[in-house]
Amino acid sequence: MTTLNHPPGSADLPALKARALNLRRTMLHMASGKGEGYIAQGLGIADCLAAIYFHELRYDAANPAWADRDRFVLSTGHYAIAMYAVLAEAGYLEAAELPSYGLNGSRLPMSTFDDIPGVEMVGGSLGHGLGQAVGMAMALKLDGRPSRVFCEFSDGELQEGSTWEATMGAATFKCDNLVALIDCNGIQADGPVTVQIEPVADKFTAFGWDTVEVNGNDMAALVDALAGAREKNGRPKAIVLRTTPGHGVPTLVARDRAHFVRVDNSEWDALKAELESTHG
Ligand SMILES: Cc1ncc(C[n+]2csc(CCOP(=O)(O)OP(=O)(O)O)c2C)c(N)n1
Ligand SMILES: [Mg+2]
Numbered sequence: 001m002t003t004l005n006h007p008p009g010s011a012d013l014p015a016l017k018a019r020a021l022n023l024r025r026t027m028l029h030m031a032s033g034k035g036e037g038y039i040a041q042g043l044g045i046a047d048c049l050a051a052i053y054f055h056e057l058r059y060d061a062a063n064p065a066w067a068d069r070d071r072f073v074l075s076t077g078h079y080a081i082a083m084y085a086v087l088a089e090a091g092y093l094e095a096a097e098l099p100s101y102g103l104n105g106s107r108l109p110m111s112t113f114d115d116i117p118g119v120e121m122v123g124g125s126l127g128h129g130l131g132q133a134v135g136m137a138m139a140l141k142l143d144g145r146p147s148r149v150f151c152e153f154s155d156g157e158l159q160e161g162s163t164w165e166a167t168m169g170a171a172t173f174k175c176d177n178l179v180a181l182i183d184c185n186g187i188q189a190d191g192p193v194t195v196q197i198e199p200v201a202d203k204f205t206a207f208g209w210d211t212v213e214v215n216g217n218d219m220a221a222l223v224d225a226l227a228g229a230r231e232k233n234g235r236p237k238a239i240v241l242r243t244t245p246g247h248g249v250p251t252l253v254a255r256d257r258a259h260f261v262r263v264d265n266s267e268w269d270a271l272k273a274e275l276e277s278t279h280g
Contacts, residue, residue, distance in 0.1 A: 077123015
């Protein structure tokens with residue numbers, strides 16, 4: 001039984017940072033296998049995933065359907081590479097399977113499927129994660145379960161009306177067991193976010209959520225924000241994450257078009273070397 005049940009308490013920040021670095025290594029390994037992938041987003045969200053899976057979330061990798069588990073809902077299906085990396089790190093997937101990411105016949109497509117152990121929803125069509133997460137949070141409350149729901153979604157998805165319907169619904173139905181993790185990485189596909197979405201934090205506050213904004217690549221800030229989101233006060237929680245696409249690999253951070261990365265074998269090796277020199 002590998003149930004993890006993280007109590008409130010002080011976090012082991014060096015251990016969490018080491019987890020994040022490992023996730024980044026794994027993602028580069030996966031993307032280099034196929035030669036391409038949504039690596040920049042994965043590198044950007046790695047710190048958040050490490051904090052969630054190794055400090056905050058209650059789950060049992062040996063029993064993915066454990067009814068009292070906390071749910072992690074990845075709305076941006078194309079961040080699958082990050083999801084598979086953390087699911088392997090958490091014990092849901094075998095590391096040996098990861099290099100099949102995106103290859104023909106693989107169980108690990110470039111966008112998530114919910115038949116993969118630990119994946120709660122099918123991804124791909126953006127704008128649906130928060131609505132599903134609100135439904136899960138409501139059902140868990142009605143069933144009297146202690147579980148919480150953590151829902152990652154993106155700045156691009158803030159341009160979808162369905163996201164705002166769900167935002168209103170969560171406040172109306174007092175989903176204080178719901179934590180939104182909003183990845184504001186500044187890009188949507190091959191360029192900056194086009195429609196004005198700011199001020200994101202003020203908007204969620206205005207919609208009745210307890211909201212904080214953090215540097216999503218600062219482990220101490222992430223852990224603090226997650227601790228603050230544990231309060232059961234009738235209001236849903238939003239954590240606005242300012243992340244840097246490609247974090248830990250300067251060449252990817254500097255890249256203009258980082259949404260989808262396809263480079264040659266030798267270049268993957270160079271990116272891996274950069275990660276080792278920056279230490280993620
Ligand atoms: C409903 C829907 N519309 C369009 C797309 C195509 N699409 C895939 S990723 C993406 C970018 C969305 O922005 P964001 O989620 O912020 O992604 P990032 O570029 O930061 O990875 C788009 C438009 C989609 N997957 N689903
Ligand atoms: Mg984005």
